[in-house]
Amino acid sequence: MNRRIMFRHMDHSDAIEQYAIKQLKKIEHFLENEPTPCNIDLVLEPSGAREHPRIELRVKTPHFDLVTHYEEDGKDFYDVLDHVVDLMYRLLREEKQKHVDARKQGGKQERGFEMEEEESEEELFDDEE
Numbered sequence: 001m002n003r004r005i006m007f008r009h010m011d012h013s014d015a016i017e018q019y020a021i022k023q024l025k026k027i028e029h030f031l032e033n034e035p036t037p038c039n040i041d042l043v044l045e046p047s048g049a050r051e052h053p054r055i056e057l058r059v060k061t062p063h064f065d066l067v068t069h070y071e072e073d074g075k076d077f078y079d080v081l082d083h084v085v086d087l088m089y090r091l092l093r094e095e096k097q098k099h100v101d102a103r104k105q106g107g108k109q110e111r112g113f114e115m116e117e118e119e120s121e122e123e124l125f126d127d128e129e
Helices: 012-032 075-129
Strands: 002-007 039-046 054-061 064-070
Touching: 002 012, 012 039, 012 075, 054 075, 064 075
Parallel strands: 002 039
Antiparallel strands: 039 054, 054 064
């Protein structure tokens, strides 16, 4: 799993980086069983005009290609980072559930199609009599 933390238009901060690594463990744990390559990119940048940070989180795997970003007035990097990671975790969980549901529905749809064919065949035989 490839993880990149980028500080855009700001100096590198070990404290923020360590906190980001700790928060990204949730996402990494969720993606443990994903096929490779798995890329997680976290971009931290301050706002030039206003006093609020902007954080963008990208997750790219063979099954997922998601981007979340968030910026809020008056919040620090830690609060915004928490929000972005929680949002990404929720999106990943929803996307995974969609894949699981589609896989389950695939079998039901095929069986439903077979049942419709059987019913139409029965109607044809009933009409002939």
